Amino acid sequence: MTTDFEKLHRAAKSNKEDAADLSIAYNGRTVAMRAYNDRPGKDTKADLVATREEYEATVSRLQQKYFPDTSAAPEGERFANRKQALNWLQSQGYKVGQDKFYKDCKAGFPQIHRDKTISRYQVLQYGQQLDVDTRGSATDLSAAREESETRKAIASADREEMKRDHERRELDKNWISREEADLTVCTWAALTRDNIAGRLTKNIATFIHAVGGNLDRIAAGQAIIDQSITDGCNDIANSSEVDIEIEPRGNEI
Numbered sequence: 001m002t003t004d005f006e007k008l009h010r011a012a013k014s015n016k017e018d019a020a021d022l023s024i025a026y027n028g029r030t031v032a033m034r035a036y037n038d039r040p041g042k043d044t045k046a047d048l049v050a051t052r053e054e055y056e057a058t059v060s061r062l063q064q065k066y067f068p069d070t071s072a073a074p075e076g077e078r079f080a081n082r083k084q085a086l087n088w089l090q091s092q093g094y095k096v097g098q099d100k101f102y103k104d105c106k107a108g109f110p111q112i113h114r115d116k117t118i119s120r121y122q123v124l125q126y127g128q129q130l131d132v133d134t135r136g137s138a139t140d141l142s143a144a145r146e147e148s149e150t151r152k153a154i155a156s157a158d159r160e161e162m163k164r165d166h167e168r169r170e171l172d173k174n175w176i177s178r179e180e181a182d183l184t185v186c187t188w189a190a191l192t193r194d195n196i197a198g199r200l201t202k203n204i205a206t207f208i209h210a211v212g213g214n215l216d217r218i219a220a221g222q223a224i225i226d227q228s229i230t231d232g233c234n235d236i237a238n239s240s241e242v243d244i245e246i247e248p249r250g251n252e253i
Contacts, residue, residue, distance in 0.1 A: 006153035008059065011066035013157060018062055025051075025058040030147060049109045056125050078117035085110065085118045094127040188236065196232035203228050 012018040032051040036044040079085040086101045105112050110122040200207075203224055211221045 006150075006157065008062055008066065009150075009153060010157045010160075012062055013161070018065070021058050022062060025055040026150065029055040045107065049107065052109060052125075052129065053111075056122065060121060077120045078113070079120060079123060081116045082112065082118060085123045089123065089127050092127060094130055096127075096130055192233060192236050195235045196229050199228035199232040199235070200225070 009019070009022060012022050028051040029048075032044070032048040036048045079088065082102060082105055086096070086098060089096055089101070104110070104126070105118070110118050110126050112118055207221055207224045210224055211217045
């Protein structure tokens with residue numbers, strides 16, 4: 001099953017800067033999560049909040065860039081206050097009490113704006129990350145699982161890219177450049193001209209003898225010329241193999 005991160009990572013790979021921003025933000029958040037779980041405290045909490053906000057901001061920006069029709073709600077869509085946000089979380093099945101939610105809001109995530117509103121997107125992300133504070137040692141397992149899934153997603157995306165590169169190489173090797181094709185055509189044209197001229201020179205005595213200055217014998221002379229041209233072309237054809245591939249035009253099959 002394709003995860004949102006996998007879809008976003010694949011899309012961002014087309015832009016090295018976006019892909020780097022996404023990886024840095026994700027790795028920073030993962031390290032902060034582990035540090036907070038191992039050493040709960042003011043400093044690790046602050047780091048967690050900062051890295052989590054950076055990751056969420058990066059994901060939001062890239063989602064709006066690569067998937068504008070399905071991206072999460074922007075910052076402009078907010079709950080009117082903490083109570084409304086808490087009610088929504090509880091209605092969605094997230095197990096969080098008022099004391100904890102208000103305390104986390106005070107700590108900076110979700111962020112309470114000056115007009116008391118709270119970003120719907122941040123509240124959604126908060127709900128998805130509740131296990132950081134409530135599941136204790138299970139957080140390591142969750143982080144490890146998420147990291148493993150991310151690595152699998154990245155590896156899968158890399159394999160797909162390698163497959164496409166291989167297919168492109170297989171297709172490209174069946175073609176030659178226009179410059180090479182033009183050079184080949186010019187070479188064969190020159191060889192054809194030289195061989196026909198050579199055949200005519202070789203048969204000039206026969207031609208003169210056959211015609212003998214008699215206009216009534218033009219047909220016999222023309223026959224010698226035609227045969228010389230044919231022989232010259234046969235010389236070229238027999239000198240090496242020439243492969244000609246004819247492709248259909250437009251929708252012809």
